[in-house]
Amino acid sequence: MTQMYDHGGGVKSIRVPIPDNPLGHTLVYVVDTDRGPVLVDTGWDDPTSWDTLAEGLAACGTAPGEIHGVVITHHHPDHHGLSGKVREASGAWIAMHAADAAIVRRTRTTRPDRWFTYMAAKLTAAGAPEDHVAPLRTARRPSTMPGFTPADPDREIVPGELLDLPGRRLRAIWTPGHTPGHVCLHLEEDHPAQLPGHGRLFSGDHLLPGITPHIGLYEDPDDTTVTDPLGDYLASLERIAALTPAEVLPAHQHTFTDAPARVRQLLT
Numbered sequence: 730m731t732q733m734y735d736h737g738g739g740v741k742s743i744r745v746p747i748p749d750n751p752l753g754h755t756l757v758y759v760v761d762t763d764r765g766p767v768l769v770d771t772g773w774d775d776p777t778s779w780d781t782l783a784e785g786l787a788a789c790g791t792a793p794g795e796i797h798g799v800v801i802t803h804h805h806p807d808h809h810g811l812s813g814k815v816r817e818a819s820g821a822w823i824a825m826h827a828a829d830a831a832i833v834r835r836t837r838t839t840r841p842d843r844w845f846t847y848m849a850a851k852l853t854a855a856g857a858p859e860d861h862v863a864p865l866r867t868a869r870r871p872s873t874m875p876g877f878t879p880a881d882p883d884r885e886i887v888p889g890e891l892l893d894l895p896g897r898r899l900r901a902i903w904t905p906g907h908t909p910g911h912v913c914l915h916l917e918e919d920h921p922a923q924l925p926g927h928g929r930l931f932s933g934d935h936l937l938p939g940i941t942p943h944i945g946l947y948e949d950p951d952d953t954t955v956t957d958p959l960g961d962y963l964a965s966l967e968r969i970a971a972l973t974p975a976e977v978l979p980a981h982q983h984t985f986t987d988a989p990a991r992v993r994q995l996l997t
Contacts, residue, residue, distance in 0.1 A: 733788040736978065737921030739897075740929070743785030745772030747807045755807045756980050757782060758931055759789050760916075763896035765797035768821075769914060769931045770980055774810035782811060793818040800892060800899075802933025803911040804829040804879060808980060813880030824884035824892065826903065829910030832947055833879050851948070886912050904935040904969060906962020907942045911935055915972055924986060926975030935962075936969055936977055938985040941995060966992045 732744040739761035744754040758769040766789070772778045786792050796819040801809050804825065812823050825833070836844075849865040886892065888903035898917040905911055914931040934942045944958045970992040977988050985991065 733785045736929075736984070738918065740916070740978070741789045742978070743782060743789070745778050745782050745785070745811075746775075747773045748775050748777065750807070752807070752981050754981070756978070757785070758978060759786065759791070760894070760897065760899070762797060762894045764894075765795055766791050767798045767800060767894055768796055768815065769800050770802055770808040770933070771799060771811035771815055773807045774814070779811055779814060782815075795819060796821045798884075798894070799823045800886070800914060801825040801829070801882065802913070802931065802935075802980060803908040804833050805908065805934070806879065808933065809833075809879050812882075816880060822884050823880055823882040824886050825882035826886045826888070826901075826910030826912050828905065829908055830882050830885065832909070833881060835949060837878060837881065888912070902930075902968060902972070904933075904962075904965035906944055906958055906965050907934045908945050909947055909956075909958070909961075911965075913969060915974065920975040924975040926973050926986070926988075928974055929976045929978055930969070930972065930974035930988065932969070932977050932979045932988075934980055935965060936988060936991060936995075937979045938977075938982050938991065940982065963996065966995055 734742050736742060741759045743757045743759065745757050746754050755770060755772045757772050760767045760769060772782055783793055793815055796815050798821050799812050799815055801812060801823065815821055816823055845865045849862050852862050886901045888901050890901060892899045892901060900915045900917055902913045902915055904913045911933055913933060913935050916929040918928055920929060944962050946958055970989040974988050976984055976986055978984050
């Protein structure tokens with residue numbers, strides 16, 4: 730059964746399944762705007778996931794063809810996978826931070842064999858067991874990696890700026906670490922239940938109630954720039970704690986309060 734939840738104040742969520750994954754589902758948020766519903770993330774590109782999203786949208790009183798826009802917290806396929814299908818159904822725009830959009834473009838244009846060869850060499854150098862590396866040595870086609878051809882976004886999320894959502898105040902907060910272009914989205918509006926704090930936060934995978942997100946090392950084979958994704962993540966956590974949102978709406982598990990306390994746990 731489709732699981733839709735009304736969070737109040739024109740925000741609902743749909744539990745879109747992730748096939749064969751212990752996370753179980755992605756929470757896709759539906760935000761009402763003056764120009765129609767906008768999605769925060771879309772879920773994995775899978776027929777069952779698409780059907781669940783469509784059923785959930787119907788439970789919200791809308792449909793894929795009525796979506797005005799899609800805001801992506803980060804490029805991972807359980808968040809961005811269905812974006813292309815939503816755009817095909819509705820003509821919706823897709824917005825993403827420039828750093829993750831660059832990864833999407835690189836994924837779309839790099840030959841799979843070159844990428845797999847590069848990753849196999851990196852993992853071997855890091856000491857990964859051969860049985861973990863072997864599948865990469867034989868993977869040569871995009872079909873071997875689900876979600877390998879993600880939709881190219883057509884709008885850029887600019888950190889610190891309000892998104893173009895008529896009737897809503899949704900501000901982008903850049904929170905790199907999980908991915909270079911991960912963003913949280915701060916809904917700068919009074920909480921419908923009048924919980925103490927400042928608005929609500931769509932936290933993607935940056936801040937989750939019971940699990941710690943992995944830190945992503947997204948290297949470009951043609952770029953020798955030294956990056957510090959763990960340092961970026963720790964600094965990003967501090968920025969989110971300073972917002973003191975009344976409630977956090979993550980992409981997995983469940984909503985929660987007291988973001989500063991959860992940040993302290995993760996920093997520790």
